[in-house]
Amino acid sequence: MGQIVLESVTKRFGNYTAVNELSLTVTDKHFVSLLGPSGCGKTTTLNMIAGLEDVTEGNISINNRRVDDLPPHRRDLAFVFQDYALYPHKTVRDNLSFGLKMRKTPKNEIAGRVEETSRSLGIEHLLDRKPRELSGGQRQRVALGRAIVRRPEVFLFDEPLSNLDALLRDQTRSELKRLHQELGTTSVYVTHDQEEAMTLSDAIAVMSDGRLEQYGTPEEIYCRPATEFVASFVGKPRMNLMDTVVDKQGTLSVPDSQLTAQAAPDLPEQVRLGVRAENVRLSRKPADGTEISAKVRLIEPIGAATDLTVITGSVSLKVRAGAFEDYSVGDEVWIGFDESNLHLFDTQSAARLEVKRTAPVPEGQERAPR
Amino acid sequence: MSGRSRRRYAWASLRYGLLALALIYLLLPFFWMFLTSALPSSDLTSMPPKIDISSFSFQRYVELLTDPTFLRPMWNSTVVAVSTTLICIGVGAPAAYAVARFRFPGSRAFMLTILATQMIPVIVLAVPLFVILQAIGLLDSYEGLILTYTAFILPLVIWILSGFFEDIPPSLEKAARIDGCTRLQAMVRIIMPLTATGLAATAIFAFITAWGDFFLALVLTSVEAKTLPVRTAEFQGLFKLDYKTAATAGVITSLPVLLLALAFQRYIIRGLTEGGVKG
Amino acid sequence: MTKSIGAGGGTKNRFFSRGRAESPDSRFAFWLVFPSAAIIIGLLGYPILYAAWLSLHDFKLSRPQSQPFVGLTNFVQMAQDPEFLAALGRTTYFTVLTVGLGVLMALGLALLLAQEFRGSAFARTLLLVPWAVPPVVNGIMWRWIYDGNYGALNWILLKLGVISETKLWLGTPESALNAVVFAELWKLLPFITLIILASLQGIPRSLYRAARVDGANAWQRFIHITLPSLRNTLILVLILQTMWSIKVFDVIYVLTQGGPANGTTTLFYYGYLETFKFLDVGYGSAVAFTIMLLVLVLTCGYITLLRRQRSSSNVAKEEAKV
Numbered sequence: 001m002g003q004i005v006l007e008s009v010t011k012r013f014g015n016y017t018a019v020n021e022l023s024l025t026v027t028d029k030h031f032v033s034l035l036g037p038s039g040c041g042k043t044t045t046l047n048m049i050a051g052l053e054d055v056t057e058g059n060i061s062i063n064n065r066r067v068d069d070l071p072p073h074r075r076d077l078a079f080v081f082q083d084y085a086l087y088p089h090k091t092v093r094d095n096l097s098f099g100l101k102m103r104k105t106p107k108n109e110i111a112g113r114v115e116e117t118s119r120s121l122g123i124e125h126l127l128d129r130k131p132r133e134l135s136g137g138q139r140q141r142v143a144l145g146r147a148i149v150r151r152p153e154v155f156l157f158d159e160p161l162s163n164l165d166a167l168l169r170d171q172t173r174s175e176l177k178r179l180h181q182e183l184g185t186t187s188v189y190v191t192h193d194q195e196e197a198m199t200l201s202d203a204i205a206v207m208s209d210g211r212l213e214q215y216g217t218p219e220e221i222y223c224r225p226a227t228e229f230v231a232s233f234v235g236k237p238r239m240n241l242m243d244t245v246v247d248k249q250g251t252l253s254v255p256d257s258q259l260t261a262q263a264a265p266d267l268p269e270q271v272r273l274g275v276r277a278e279n280v281r282l283s284r285k286p287a288d289g290t291e292i293s294a295k296v297r298l299i300e301p302i303g304a305a306t307d308l309t310v311i312t313g314s315v316s317l318k319v320r321a322g323a324f325e326d327y328s329v330g331d332e333v334w335i336g337f338d339e340s341n342l343h344l345f346d347t348q349s350a351a352r353l354e355v356k357r358t359a360p361v362p363e364g365q366e367r368a369p370r
Numbered sequence: 371m372s373g374r375s376r377r378r379y380a381w382a383s384l385r386y387g388l389l390a391l392a393l394i395y396l397l398l399p400f401f402w403m404f405l406t407s408a409l410p411s412s413d414l415t416s417m418p419p420k421i422d423i424s425s426f427s428f429q430r431y432v433e434l435l436t437d438p439t440f441l442r443p444m445w446n447s448t449v450v451a452v453s454t455t456l457i458c459i460g461v462g463a464p465a466a467y468a469v470a471r472f473r474f475p476g477s478r479a480f481m482l483t484i485l486a487t488q489m490i491p492v493i494v495l496a497v498p499l500f501v502i503l504q505a506i507g508l509l510d511s512y513e514g515l516i517l518t519y520t521a522f523i524l525p526l527v528i529w530i531l532s533g534f535f536e537d538i539p540p541s542l543e544k545a546a547r548i549d550g551c552t553r554l555q556a557m558v559r560i561i562m563p564l565t566a567t568g569l570a571a572t573a574i575f576a577f578i579t580a581w582g583d584f585f586l587a588l589v590l591t592s593v594e595a596k597t598l599p600v601r602t603a604e605f606q607g608l609f610k611l612d613y614k615t616a617a618t619a620g621v622i623t624s625l626p627v628l629l630l631a632l633a634f635q636r637y638i639i640r641g642l643t644e645g646g647v648k649g
Numbered sequence: 650m651t652k653s654i655g656a657g658g659g660t661k662n663r664f665f666s667r668g669r670a671e672s673p674d675s676r677f678a679f680w681l682v683f684p685s686a687a688i689i690i691g692l693l694g695y696p697i698l699y700a701a702w703l704s705l706h707d708f709k710l711s712r713p714q715s716q717p718f719v720g721l722t723n724f725v726q727m728a729q730d731p732e733f734l735a736a737l738g739r740t741t742y743f744t745v746l747t748v749g750l751g752v753l754m755a756l757g758l759a760l761l762l763a764q765e766f767r768g769s770a771f772a773r774t775l776l777l778v779p780w781a782v783p784p785v786v787n788g789i790m791w792r793w794i795y796d797g798n799y800g801a802l803n804w805i806l807l808k809l810g811v812i813s814e815t816k817l818w819l820g821t822p823e824s825a826l827n828a829v830v831f832a833e834l835w836k837l838l839p840f841i842t843l844i845i846l847a848s849l850q851g852i853p854r855s856l857y858r859a860a861r862v863d864g865a866n867a868w869q870r871f872i873h874i875t876l877p878s879l880r881n882t883l884i885l886v887l888i889l890q891t892m893w894s895i896k897v898f899d900v901i902y903v904l905t906q907g908g909p910a911n912g913t914t915t916l917f918y919y920g921y922l923e924t925f926k927f928l929d930v931g932y933g934s935a936v937a938f939t940i941m942l943l944v945l946v947l948t949c950g951y952i953t954l955l956r957r958q959r960s961s962s963n964v965a966k967e968e969a970k971v
Contacts, residue, residue, distance in 0.1 A: 468678035
């Protein structure tokens with residue numbers, strides 16, 4: 001019932017196009033993230049769904065009902081803002097109940113819901129305080145509570161975790177996931193943090209420059225990125241991307257190095273190759289003779305693993321190694337590509353090229369997972 | 371004391387000394403006028419002037435405050451200044467909000483116009499306003515004066531208030547609209563209460579300006595709507611004979627605005643520093 | 650599929666583009682602004698046009714029936730009138746002194762008040778007294794202080810041994826003009842001081858700390874940090890005070906009535922005399938318009954000064970972003 005459909009939605013500000021013919025469907029009860037860098041149009045899209053911005057072209061439906069002409073408060077959605085937007089001069093209780101009051105909900109029902117929601121979020125002891133007396137984490141909970149108490153059909157989140165410190169962010173992220181499992185409300189979540197999007201979402205819409213780059217499950221986004229942009233934006237550390245030259249047998253060679261990989265014939269002469277750090281084979285000694293020698297340049301331990309930057313020829317790659325293995329700068333290592341996990345992209349269109357002999361997948365717009 | 375702390379002590383003393391001098395300079399003249407109004411003139415005209423607290427007398431105040439030709443202008447000034455302030459805030463606050471939040475066709479022109487009005491010397495409009503007010507029968511009337519003052523003070527009010535509104539995060543209105551408010555309700559129920567300090571400071575500013583105006587009141591009123599500054603200025607002819615009355619009138623004319631300024635000084639100072647002076 | 654225009658720099662456009670007239674936001678804003686715009690245009694815009702019309706006609710209230718169009722005659726006459734030129738000179742003198750001395754004194758006072766010390770808040774409160782006092786009362790106040798026989802100024806200076814006999818401060822044109830300058834300085838000081846003070850308090854403390862680590866003494870810190878940071882505010886203050894100084898009237902009316910011997914007749918007072926005492930309304934309007942022109946020209950000059958500083962610092966900000 002909380003299904004959201006966007007059809008060719010476009011938003012222009014004067015000469016500037018913020019969102020360009022965006023079409024996607026948010027399945028009912030799904031948690032969908034709009035992921036992308038600043039300026040990609042994700043917040044504008046969220047504002048259009050909310051009704052805080054007009055749609056220039058195209059239309060939006062919630063629950064099979066066209067909502068473009070409806071003001072925000074008639075769309076039955078709740079919004080959690082990046083800066084929480086708590087009413088400073090109202091108590092927490094009044095903040096929570098304001099939306100219900102405006103909808104003429106009976107007083108005892110308001111009291112009941114406020115009670116229940118504040119209890120589930122652990123803020124019932126703060127009900128009589130004002131926002132300025134609360135910590136960042138507490139304010140965030142009140143902002144969440146304000147949305148939950150309304151029991152809307154759709155939750156909208158605008159980067160709600162960016163103002164929290166790292167520890168709190170992780171905790172709250174898990175809370176949001178738990179909340180979604182409990183309540184099952186359709187949610188649209190805007191973020192530039194791909195880790196957040198991956199952990200929380202049933203589906204991710206990756207956006208760039210106002211366009212949809214790919215819309216798919218976290219697995220599809222991560223394992224089969226549709227464009228080079230998606231490939232490089234999602235995944236930590238950033239995917240290794242390099243230009244390669246392909247010969248008639250389908251062997252890719254990386255110029256200025258000895259690196260090669262075997263793909264398939266019938267590929268263009270030049271291809272962009274992407275390999276994730278965890279898909280680069282790494283060993284101290286050559287194992288099966290296909291490895292190439294490289295020198296360790298930088299060592300970045302992240303606890304459970306280590307990110308090495310290695311140089312071979314004039315190509316620099318990020319490689320994932322185990323935890324605290326005894327590497328030093330200048331060590332010689334042997335690397336190769338895991339050929340079952342290569343990502344190939346067209347040099348002109350940046351679109352994904354399938355290694356089997358099918359035609360390249362058209363740019364960007366895939367339908368939502370059913 | 372080490373050399374360093376001795377130097378700091380010297381600097382501090384110098385600072386205090388200069389500050390004290392400055393404050394004396396800023397307060398003494400007014401205080402002197404007050405003394406002139408309360409002490410016997412013979413005491414003051416002797417060289418050196420004799421300042422004896424026991425001979426304080428507020429007789430002159432009583433005389434003026436029971437004189438209808440003085441009371442009437444006092445009342446006029448109050449009515450006009452209060453009305454002007456209320457209208458300027460009532461009409462100007464929404465306009466300032468609109469200018470701060472929305473980009474609408476003409477918003478830039480509007481702001482430029484506001485700036486431009488500050489450059490108009492009152493004298494340019496003295497005669498035209500006189501003619502216009504006379505034509506519509508509002509010369510020497512409350513309404514005429516209030517309209518005129520509003521026209522001059524409104525732009526300033528809008529300019530200052532828009533600075534305050536810009537400081538409020540727009541997400542608050544968005545939250546209110548999601549919660550169910552229309553744009554108007556969001557503005558009135560959520561945003562306005564937040565700018566209470568700014569509104570207060572601006573209101574006082576408007577009141578002080580309206581109360582203290584002399585030129586326009588001189589030109590546009592004669593008997594009925596004569597304001598206090600005009601009446602007080604009439605005492606200047608009496609200087610040779612009776613400065614005491616002039617001083618008393620001066621103190622009475624200053625008292626309301628002075629008290630307002632001192633009572634709300636926190637808001638005014640914060641208003642000056644936050645609001646309109648964002649270059 | 651059309652590629653969107655201006656990816657990175659797009660946000661800047663968003664602020665400068667004008668909203669669509671039909672959008673509900675714009676409509677809402679329009680109605681909020683409408684009453685104010687109506688008042689301002691009706692009560693200021695229309696009279697200005699009428700004043701312009703007046704200045705181009707020969708209109709004397711002593712002979713109100715005939716108002717022949719005379720083009721720029723009023724202005725030409727004005728430019729050749731020695732009284733006008735004298736008033737212009739006095740206004741210049743007055744403005745330069747009040748603005749120059751005023752800003753300097755205000756800067757000093759603001760520096761004194763900037764540091765937190767016991768009673769600094771109290772001092773700042775006291776600052777408001779001259780600001781709140783109506784200009785008319787300012788005139789009355791100083792009239793008594795300047796009095797030749799019984800004035801406090803004479804008494805204080807005699808006591809201090811600065812002068813040997815009482816002076817008639819308002820007796821000669823030159824000294825009267827200076828007396829008015831001094832009286833006006835008293836009134837304008839607080840406002841300017843508070844503005845500068847606000848700006849001073851906005852300068853990050855870390856800048857001073859960095860300078861001290863670099864070895865700068867107090868004077869150097871003032872020259873290299875305080876003054877540059879205050880540049881924009883000082884220019885703003887110069888603009889404001891110049892505008893206000895040119896318009897000074899109330900004090901003169903009460904203190905000297907433009908005398909003695911027109912010694913304190915500034916442009917504004919001159920315009921007042923011509924319009925309301927000599928009832929030459931057309932000529933008076935011409936004078937008034939000239940005053941406005943003067944203010945406009947000076948303001949534009951100051952603004953270009955401001956603009957030049959702004960644009961160079963904006964360029965630096967843009968480069969820093971990249």
